[in-house]
Amino acid sequence: MKTQNRRRFIGQSAALAAMPTFGLFIGGSVRASRSPNERPTFAVIGCGGQGTGDGRRATAFGDVKAVCDVDSAHADYAKAAYTRRMSEQGRQVAIDVYEDYREVLSRDDIDAVICGTVDHWHVKISAEALRAGKDVYCEKPLTLTVDEGRVITKVAAETDRIIQVGTQQRSDERFLQAVYLAHSGRLGKIRKVTVGLNHNPFSKPLPAVAPPKTLNWELWKGPTADVPYRFLQNGKDGQTLVRTLGDGSINASNCHQEFRWWLEYSGGKMTDWGAHHVDIAQWIIDQCGPGQGPLSIKPIMVEARVPFDEHGNPTLDDRYNAPHRFTVQAMFPDDVVMEITSEGRNGILVEGTSGRIFVNRGTISGKPIEDLATQPLPSDWLEEYYDGPIVEHVNNFFNCIASRRRPASDVWTHVQSINTCHLSNIAIRLNREISWDAATGQIKGDPVATAMLLREPRSGYELNL
Numbered sequence: 001m002k003t004q005n006r007r008r009f010i011g012q013s014a015a016l017a018a019m020p021t022f023g024l025f026i027g028g029s030v031r032a033s034r035s036p037n038e039r040p041t042f043a044v045i046g047c048g049g050q051g052t053g054d055g056r057r058a059t060a061f062g063d064v065k066a067v068c069d070v071d072s073a074h075a076d077y078a079k080a081a082y083t084r085r086m087s088e089q090g091r092q093v094a095i096d097v098y099e100d101y102r103e104v105l106s107r108d109d110i111d112a113v114i115c116g117t118v119d120h121w122h123v124k125i126s127a128e129a130l131r132a133g134k135d136v137y138c139e140k141p142l143t144l145t146v147d148e149g150r151v152i153t154k155v156a157a158e159t160d161r162i163i164q165v166g167t168q169q170r171s172d173e174r175f176l177q178a179v180y181l182a183h184s185g186r187l188g189k190i191r192k193v194t195v196g197l198n199h200n201p202f203s204k205p206l207p208a209v210a211p212p213k214t215l216n217w218e219l220w221k222g223p224t225a226d227v228p229y230r231f232l233q234n235g236k237d238g239q240t241l242v243r244t245l246g247d248g249s250i251n252a253s254n255c256h257q258e259f260r261w262w263l264e265y266s267g268g269k270m271t272d273w274g275a276h277h278v279d280i281a282q283w284i285i286d287q288c289g290p291g292q293g294p295l296s297i298k299p300i301m302v303e304a305r306v307p308f309d310e311h312g313n314p315t316l317d318d319r320y321n322a323p324h325r326f327t328v329q330a331m332f333p334d335d336v337v338m339e340i341t342s343e344g345r346n347g348i349l350v351e352g353t354s355g356r357i358f359v360n361r362g363t364i365s366g367k368p369i370e371d372l373a374t375q376p377l378p379s380d381w382l383e384e385y386y387d388g389p390i391v392e393h394v395n396n397f398f399n400c401i402a403s404r405r406r407p408a409s410d411v412w413t414h415v416q417s418i419n420t421c422h423l424s425n426i427a428i429r430l431n432r433e434i435s436w437d438a439a440t441g442q443i444k445g446d447p448v449a450t451a452m453l454l455r456e457p458r459s460g461y462e463l464n465l
Contacts, residue, residue, distance in 0.1 A: 040401050041065045042112040043104045045125055047078035048256060050139055051116015054166065054394055058114060058137075059085045061398035065110055068098040070219040071212070071256075075099070099216060101125055105132040112162075112401060115139060118259045119266040120224050123148040124457075126163065127155040128464055135162040137397045140275035141267065141418045142411065147454040149415035150441065153290075155465065156411045162400045164407035165414040167279050168393035169361070175280045176385045178350065178359040180377065182284045183384075186368050188354030192337045193281045196349075197273040199342045200322040201261055202305040203252045206230035207318075211255070220255060223457035224264050230254045230318060252320070261320035263425070268322025269342060270428075271421045278340060279409075279417040280359075281348050285336050288413040293438035294330040294338070294420055297427045301327040301341075304428075312429035312452055328424045340424055426452045 043066035044055035055064060055078060064082045069075040079095045086093050098104055104113065105128055113129045115122060115138040126138045142165050143149045156163050169175045182190055208228035211217040217229050231253040252258055259265040260272050267274070282288045303325035307315045314321035327341040347360030357366035382390070387405055400407045416438075426449050427434050435444040443450045457463070 039063050040111040040398065041109060042114060043068060043107075043110050044078060044082075044114045044116060045069075045101045045104060046115055046117030046121070046139075047071075047074040048116060048118075050166075051114065052078045052081060054114050054116055054137065054139070055082060056085060057392065057394040058398065059089070061395060062112065062401075063091065063093045064095055065093065066096045066098060066104050066107070068101050068104050070099060070216040071214050072097075072099070073212070073214040099219065102128075105129055105134065108133075111135060112137065112397075118220070118256075119271070120144050120264075121222055123152050124223060124461070124463055127152055130155050130159040130161045130163065131465055133159075133161070135397075135401050137164045137166065137394065139166040140414070141271040141421065142414055143418055143422070144266070145453060145455050146419050146422050146441065149419055151463065151465075153411055153415055162397070162404070162407060163411045164393070164397040164400065165409040165411065166393065167276055167409045167414060169276045169280055170409040171386075171390055171393040171396055172361070173382070173390055174359055174361075174364040176382065176390070177364060177377070178348070178357055179280065179283050179385060180381050181357060181368055182350055182352070183286070184377075184381075186354070186371075187350060187352030187356065189334075190285055190336055190350065190352045192339065192351045193285060194344070194349040194351075195274070195277045195281050195338065195340045196344045196346045197269040197277065197340065197342055198346050200268040200324050201320060202324050203261070203320040204232060205316075205318045206232045206252055206254065215255070217255075221458075223455075223461035225458065227254070227264075227317065258320075261322045263314060263321050263429070266322075267421060267425050270322075270326070270340070270425050271418065273346065274340065274421040274424070275414075275418055277346075277348050278338075278420050279414065281338055281350075282417040282420060283413070284348070284350055285332055285338070287332050287336075288416050290412050290416065291439050293416055294332055294423065294436055295438075296433055296435045297328050297330045297420075297423050298433040299326065299328050299427050299431055300339075301325065302428050302431055308429050308431075311448055312426065323428050326424075326428050328427055330420060330424065338420075340421075422453075 040062040042058055042062045042064055044051055045068040047067050047069040059082060067075050067078045075097045079097055082095055112135040115125050119141055122138050122142055126136045129136050181187060209231050211229040233251050254262050261268060287293060302323055304323040306321040309315055325342045330338040347358055349358045350356055355368045357368055396408045423436055430449060434446055434449045437444055
């Protein structure tokens with residue numbers, strides 16, 4: 001069996017010498033004053049839909065002590081939701097509300113932080129939380145650039161804290177089964193993996209308007225450029241903008257959940273869904289360890305509603321600018337092709353010389369799956385890929401807080417797969433092939449593309465490490 005599981009790949013690279021292994025003690029004790037029977041305490045920073053949902057699930061395993069958001073409406077809603085949830089559990093916990101995350105990190109009575117902010121705040125908050133001695137659950141994608149991946153892996157290694165990425169498909173048996181089938185040879189030699197992510201929406205021009213009174217727009221922008229808040233409300237018929245956007249949105253803005261379609265703050269579907277599917281696909285082809293990754297990425301089809309200049313920057317600043325449609329081919333060692341596309345069905349199609357399977361959040365199918373009726377998997381197959389019985393992803397994080405074991409979705413493997421997404425976006429924006437040296441973490445022979453690996457933060461929002 002050619003299996004490169006989460007334990008086995010650790011011994012294959014000298015670069016991992018300082019990296020904690022999955023299933024082994026990581027170190028970094030939790031708050032020394034807490035008794036063994038006391039529940040861990042946590043704070044939620046970024047209380048939008050995803051962050052609040054993560055925190056709601058976390059109340060089953062720990063006590064929430066604080067919520068923090070640059071929009072007071074989000075913070076107030078989260079406090080009320082958590083107070084109600086804790087009361088239903090028979091627990092009365094005082095929850096403090098903050099606008100500035102640094103006030104949360106300064107508290108020595110908080111063990112862990114759930115970071116559910118917009119993408120451009122993830123690494124700054126997570127890295128500073130690790131330095132402050134907190135364990136971190138951060139929503140995906142963890143990084144906004146390749147350079148941020150270098151920063152967060154360095155801090156994670158130096159602090160020995162638990163950091164779990166919110167790529168919950170690593171706590172989903174369907175995806176783990178797909179990885180096992182590929183690694184156990186039941187698909188033969190893997191030739192191609194197709195990753196379907198769906199289209200990015202596009203918008204009409206959005207006018208600059210005053211931000212909501214509850215929103216601190218300056219703090220929301222944080223390390224990104226100083227630009228006006230933009231918002232366009234749907235027409236009275238409720239149809240005009242929806243048809244234009246194509247994603248069912250009622251309103252359009254450059255803030256809150258709509259930030260995903262602005263390359264200044266995120267990476268569109270390439271990093272939104274790619275953080276999940278490219279991660280599993282890269283694990284399937286044994287390319288999820290440090291120093292691994294694509295050899296080159298070539299755009300096959302790009303449809304951008306907003307043009308890009310010669311440096312890959314959008315030329316319009318008043319509308320969604322993530323390319324609407326795209327297909328790229330990433331070449332990996334052993335002539336394995338990964339096609340990442342906005343077309344077709346959302347999910348992962350794995351094609352090998354002996355069979356193929358398709359997997360997404362509702363399905364795992366193909367003849368190798370049908371063959372399990374007569375050729376079942378070994379009873380202990382899951383032990384290769386998950387430390388104990390599969391649990392909900394936030395539950396896995398709290399289990400690791402207690403055990404100090406490496407979580408299901410760790411920072412090192414996540415950075416390798418999200419780098420593929422970042423590089424794909426660079427190739428799309430420049431509309432040309434780029435070559436990547438995974439061992440050195442550099443783009444070969446392309447100064448313009450290399451410059452896109454890094455974004456300088458706005459003055460006053462530099463990393464405080």
